[in-house]
Amino acid sequence: MTDARPTLPAWLAAGRPEAEIRGLMAAGGHCHGARLGENMAVTSNPDDDNAQAGPIATRRRGAELETAILDAAWDQLIADGYEHFTIDAIAARAKTSKPVLYRRWKTREDLLRATVRHRGAADPPVLPDTGSLRGDLLALLATANSGRNPLVALLSSMVGSYYNRSGPTPAELRFAFLSQRGSSVQEVIDRAVERGEVDPARLTPRIIDLPFALFRHELMMTLKPVPDHVLRQIVDDIFLPLVTARPPAG
Amino acid sequence: MTDARPTLPAWLAAGRPEAEIRGLMAAGGHCHGARLGENMAVTSNPDDDNAQAGPIATRRRGAELETAILDAAWDQLIADGYEHFTIDAIAARAKTSKPVLYRRWKTREDLLRATVRHRGAADPPVLPDTGSLRGDLLALLATANSGRNPLVALLSSMVGSYYNRSGPTPAELRFAFLSQRGSSVQEVIDRAVERGEVDPARLTPRIIDLPFALFRHELMMTLKPVPDHVLRQIVDDIFLPLVTARPPAG
DNA sequence: ACTTTAAGAAACTGCCTTGTATCTTGACAT
DNA sequence: ATGTCAAGATACAAGGCAGTTTCTTAAAGT
Numbered sequence: 001m002t003d004a005r006p007t008l009p010a011w012l013a014a015g016r017p018e019a020e021i022r023g024l025m026a027a028g029g030h031c032h033g034a035r036l037g038e039n040m041a042v043t044s045n046p047d048d049d050n051a052q053a054g055p056i057a058t059r060r061r062g063a064e065l066e067t068a069i070l071d072a073a074w075d076q077l078i079a080d081g082y083e084h085f086t087i088d089a090i091a092a093r094a095k096t097s098k099p100v101l102y103r104r105w106k107t108r109e110d111l112l113r114a115t116v117r118h119r120g121a122a123d124p125p126v127l128p129d130t131g132s133l134r135g136d137l138l139a140l141l142a143t144a145n146s147g148r149n150p151l152v153a154l155l156s157s158m159v160g161s162y163y164n165r166s167g168p169t170p171a172e173l174r175f176a177f178l179s180q181r182g183s184s185v186q187e188v189i190d191r192a193v194e195r196g197e198v199d200p201a202r203l204t205p206r207i208i209d210l211p212f213a214l215f216r217h218e219l220m221m222t223l224k225p226v227p228d229h230v231l232r233q234i235v236d237d238i239f240l241p242l243v244t245a246r247p248p249a250g
Numbered sequence: 251m252t253d254a255r256p257t258l259p260a261w262l263a264a265g266r267p268e269a270e271i272r273g274l275m276a277a278g279g280h281c282h283g284a285r286l287g288e289n290m291a292v293t294s295n296p297d298d299d300n301a302q303a304g305p306i307a308t309r310r311r312g313a314e315l316e317t318a319i320l321d322a323a324w325d326q327l328i329a330d331g332y333e334h335f336t337i338d339a340i341a342a343r344a345k346t347s348k349p350v351l352y353r354r355w356k357t358r359e360d361l362l363r364a365t366v367r368h369r370g371a372a373d374p375p376v377l378p379d380t381g382s383l384r385g386d387l388l389a390l391l392a393t394a395n396s397g398r399n400p401l402v403a404l405l406s407s408m409v410g411s412y413y414n415r416s417g418p419t420p421a422e423l424r425f426a427f428l429s430q431r432g433s434s435v436q437e438v439i440d441r442a443v444e445r446g447e448v449d450p451a452r453l454t455p456r457i458i459d460l461p462f463a464l465f466r467h468e469l470m471m472t473l474k475p476v477p478d479h480v481l482r483q484i485v486d487d488i489f490l491p492l493v494t495a496r497p498p499a500g
Numbered sequence: 501a502c503t504t505t506a507a508g509a510a511a512c513t514g515c516c517t518t519g520t521a522t523c524t525t526g527a528c529a530t
Numbered sequence: 531a532t533g534t535c536a537a538g539a540t541a542c543a544a545g546g547c548a549g550t551t552t553c554t555t556a557a558a559g560t
Contacts, residue, residue: 059507059556086547097508102549112412127434133442134485140434141465141481152469158408159473161332162362184377184390192383206483214460215391217467219402223409231391233456235384242491309526309537336517347538352519507556517546526537 060096069094069101070118073111078153081160085112119150155220185212189243198243211239310346319344319351320368323361328403331410335362369400435462439493448493461489 060068072094077085087108091098105111128139185208192198214234218226310318322344327335337358341348355361378389435458442448464484468476 061506061557065507087549088547091508095508097510098549099509099551100507103506106549108548109412116412127437129441133438133445133447134490136438136441137435137461137485137489138481140438141461141476141484142478144462144465145469145476145481149469151466152473154412155405155409155470156473158412159405161359162366162404162408185387187377188383188386188390191379191386195383197383204483204487206480206487210464210488211387211391212394213467214463215394216401216471217463219395219399220405220470221466223402223406226391226395228392230456231388231395233454234391235387237454237456238460238492239387240384242488311527311536315537337519338517341538345538347540348518349520349539350537353536356519358518502560504559505557507554509554510552512551513549515546515548518544519542521542522540524537524539527535529534530532 065096065100066104067118069096069104070115073115074119077112077115077157081157083161085157087111116150116154185209202243207239207242210242211235214238315346315350316354317368319346319354320365323365324369327362327365327407331407333410335407337361366400366404435459452493457489457492460492461485464488 069090073085073090076090076093080089085108087098087101090111091101101111105114126143128136128143130136130139189198189203189208193200193203211234215226215231218230218234319340323335323340326340326343330339335358337348337351340361341351351361355364376393378386378393380386380389439448439453439458443450443453461484465476465481468480468484
């Protein structure tokens with residue numbers, strides 16, 4: 001096994017049109033990174049323009065180049081996963097060369113962080129106005145859902161090497177751990193139902209999973225142990241009000 | 251920059267006592283992996299047992315060896331992050347050698363998946379019984395919180411290279427993206443309050459974040475777009491009942 | 501026109517890692 | 531005791547990648 005491209009789900013790659021086709025770059029290609037054996041630099045060679053749309057050499061500088069690189073880096077991260085987030089690959093994708101990157105960022109990890117920050121700064125959100133809270137919220141969620149969620153894209157590309165195609169399963173990550181503990185919550189809730197503590201009519205699978213869903217979310221967001229007061233908020237402010245028996249709303 | 255050990259938060263490393271100190275392995279060390287230049291194999295050299303507790307060579311086989319390797323692999327993943335999840339490092343940690351691993355798993359990624367599966371199968375949960383749903387739930391959460399959560403440990407070690415010490419921030423991952431969108435939800439809710447749709451008394455920061463928290467959780471768990479009916483469940487079954495004005499519970 | 505700055509191409513060092521091959525030796529069965 | 535099989539040690543080939551250096555050349559300022 002030498003190279004097995006991860007190739008994340010296509011929907012993740014959406015939201016960035018392969019950087020921008022840069023200014024005057026001609027159609028033909030001039031793709032480097034794919035070793036073009038000899039020095040084909042434009043050393044005062046007038047043949048260039050008769051060879052069917054010879055690439056008119058242009059050269060980006062400063063901020064323009066920098067955002068192009070950061071866009072390319074993000075593309076690379078999403079397209080091939082963190083394992084292929086290499087300086088060479090990024091330089092090739094940005095159609096520039098390694099020293100250009102090293103002049104700006106000392107290490108690969110610096111570039112990674114800059115890439116994430118750059119991407120986070122983009123995409124100003126749009127505010128829906130449907131006239132109802134429900135409609136507004138669903139619209140917001142739908143927008144976040146439509147491919148370009150950078151947070152999850154980042155996570156996915158990091159975890160990519162685990163769940164690659166042809167691997168055992170994608171959802172295994174969740175399932176291998178959760179299957180047995182799911183029954184713990186179920187058991188605890190069943191006992192509460194017997195005691196009359198909760199209204200069985202309000203119990204859906206999603207609500208039963210709610211406490212641990214919020215717990216996992218908190219843990220994944222902070223990567224630190226969850227403080228006790230947060231656990232109490234989850235239970236007291238969110239879960240218990242939802243499942244506790246009470247008179248029907250007016 | 252040559253080597254910069256990630257070293258995840260200590261609380262993650264808990265829950266596995268450095269594999270097991272294997273059977274008859276003597277205390278002294280015999281640590282390999284740290285290149286011991288010469289061939290110190292036990293080639294009928296009677297000096298072994300007078301040299302202060304010379305390691306009595308033992309040799310694990312079959313299933314025993316296999317679980318030892320998988321434990322070591324998990325330790326390695328947690329201790330040094332996925333970037334250092336190398337066959338060499340794992341073999342060294344398991345006090346065996348590379349061919350032994352390659353006889354069992356064809357590639358490094360096979361071993362990764364086997365490791366995660368192995369770890370997922372361990373740790374049967376304990377059922378608390380405090381007499382109340384609230385107490386039981388808090389106990390369950392506290393257990394999950396006490397260090398040994400393999401799901402988050404896995405995620406952390408994967409994302410490790412991003413949030414290394416001396417990096418810009420650990421919470422930046424969440425913050426860079428969320429800061430601006432957080433205000434979108436706030437805005438949408440503010441308008442709903444003005445319309446009298448929601449009870450402002452029920453709004454806490456955590457409840458305001460709830461819809462997107464659940465959305466992100468779903469996305470991170472499935473690594474797929476969230477189906478519409480799930481979005482509706484989040485809004486209709488969980489969020490709206492919590493914030494909609496209603497008569498106080500009986 | 502001339503100078504300065506940085507982009508871009510290429511080669512190179514050095515390290516690390518994957519994956520394999522070889523050989524010795526311990527564990528176990530008969 | 532003896533044979534078989536796998537553990538364990540080591541060496542090795544091949545390739546990938548980080549980071550650097552050198553040099554050429556385009557772009558921008560004066």
